[in-house]
Amino acid sequence: MLLAPSKKALVPFVSVANMMRLVHHVGVEIFLKELTDAIEADFARWPEFDKTPRLGSHSHDGVIELMPTSDGQIYSFKYVNGHPKNMAQGLQTVTAFGLLADVATGYPVLQTEMTVLTALRTAATSAMAARHLAPKSSRTMAIIGNGAQCEFQALAMRAVLGIESVRLFDIDPKATEKALRNLAGSGLETVACTSAQAAIEGADIITTCTADKAFATILTDNMVGSGVHINAIGGDCPGKTELHPDILKRADTFVEYPPQTWIEGEIQQMPKDYPITELWRVVTGETEGRRDPRQITLFDSVGFAIEDFSALRYVREKIRDTQFFEELDMIADPDDPRDLFGMLSRAAG
Numbered sequence: 001m002l003l004a005p006s007k008k009a010l011v012p013f014v015s016v017a018n019m020m021r022l023v024h025h026v027g028v029e030i031f032l033k034e035l036t037d038a039i040e041a042d043f044a045r046w047p048e049f050d051k052t053p054r055l056g057s058h059s060h061d062g063v064i065e066l067m068p069t070s071d072g073q074i075y076s077f078k079y080v081n082g083h084p085k086n087m088a089q090g091l092q093t094v095t096a097f098g099l100l101a102d103v104a105t106g107y108p109v110l111q112t113e114m115t116v117l118t119a120l121r122t123a124a125t126s127a128m129a130a131r132h133l134a135p136k137s138s139r140t141m142a143i144i145g146n147g148a149q150c151e152f153q154a155l156a157m158r159a160v161l162g163i164e165s166v167r168l169f170d171i172d173p174k175a176t177e178k179a180l181r182n183l184a185g186s187g188l189e190t191v192a193c194t195s196a197q198a199a200i201e202g203a204d205i206i207t208t209c210t211a212d213k214a215f216a217t218i219l220t221d222n223m224v225g226s227g228v229h230i231n232a233i234g235g236d237c238p239g240k241t242e243l244h245p246d247i248l249k250r251a252d253t254f255v256e257y258p259p260q261t262w263i264e265g266e267i268q269q270m271p272k273d274y275p276i277t278e279l280w281r282v283v284t285g286e287t288e289g290r291r292d293p294r295q296i297t298l299f300d301s302v303g304f305a306i307e308d309f310s311a312l313r314y315v316r317e318k319i320r321d322t323q324f325f326e327e328l329d330m331i332a333d334p335d336d337p338r339d340l341f342g343m344l345s346r347a348a349g
């Protein structure tokens with residue numbers, strides 16, 4: 001006879017439908033702003049976290065990754081994939097789900113979808129980095145690659161930095177049309193461009209978020225003028241980059257967790273003595289971010305576990321006392337902890 005699960009068996013679960021309800025309940029731009037602050041707060045206490053490069057299982061067309069971290073109280077992990085060819089089959093390039101657990105007992109305390117949440121946290125991380133690195137007067141951004149991440153990146157830069165105009169380019173005009181449609185009414189001026197070169201004209205911030213499992217060259221050195229901030233998010237896997245290495249020679253490059261970025265980021269193309277700065281040191285004020293109006297700053301984003309930790313703890317706080325989750329019967333809870341088999345036996349028939 002199957003018994004109803006006990007309270008200890010139940011773990012709050014945020015489905016895709018509930019995540020979307022939560023985001024609309026909070027408001028997309030407020031969500032992005034608050035998430036940016038949550039990520040920044042965790043970057044400011046970076047040394048407290050247990051850190052490791054994510055564990056990837058690579059195949060010909062993609063990668064599946066596990067991203068764990070802990071601040072000593074709460075543990076988190078995210079499952080995420082990256083399959084650029086998925087889109088042609090009507091599937092997402094990136095899908096994800098994640099979990100928070102109590103370090104003291106190891107018991108999960110939250111499970112959520114993270115496909116939508118990853119797009120939000122990646123955009124919030126970009127905005128957090130740009131807050132420290134982009135020119136203070138930034139009003140125009142370019143986005144090259146107008147897929148799933150694109151609108152999130154634009155809205156986070158608007159919410160956090162006050163960006164007013166977005167110049168869009170994608171090799172597939174249908175992607176740009178989709179972004180124009182989705183951003184209509186957002187308050188952002190949107191301009192469709194016919195090349196990457198045209199898109200970056202007059203942009204203070206250049207975001208590259210293309211997907212191709214290759215050493216791609218989305219930007220070459222001659223395209224990039226002085227004083228811009230580049231936010232490169234699509235180079236996030238061994239053998240998958242977006243920038244010509246000559247750009248990196250002129251730029252000051254900021255990274256999340258160096259042992260992971262050396263494997264996955266734009267800097268995988270550079271010699272090991274190439275200078276990089278950890279972004280968390282800029283957040284704490286230990287190191288300068290932008291120091292010169294002519295400087296090219298580059299955030300070589302690959303996506304690090306602490307950003308997912310921040311997103312998960314933010315969602316956990318936000319769903320408290322709401323209807324935006326359900327309870328999953330996830331943890332076996334026998335009356336006598338040693339009598340797991342007895343619990344199974346009693347469930348027969």
Ligand SMILES: NC(=O)c1ccc[n+]([C@@H]2O[C@H](COP(=O)([O-])OP(=O)(O)OC[C@H]3O[C@@H](n4cnc5c(N)ncnc54)[C@H](O)[C@@H]3O)[C@@H](O)[C@H]2O)c1
Binds near residue numbers: 235
């Ligand atoms: N750094 C991070 O934290 C992070 C997080 C999420 C996703 N990503 C990466 O960001 C990238 C974008 O993700 P997505 O979910 O938007 O992918 P997507 O497949 O939905 O969109 C990618 C877009 O790039 C376009 N594109 C490909 N090559 C191009 C080129 N040479 N010039 C212009 N456009 C080009 C495609 O037509 C497509 O519209 C992926 O590489 C993904 O792995 C990084």
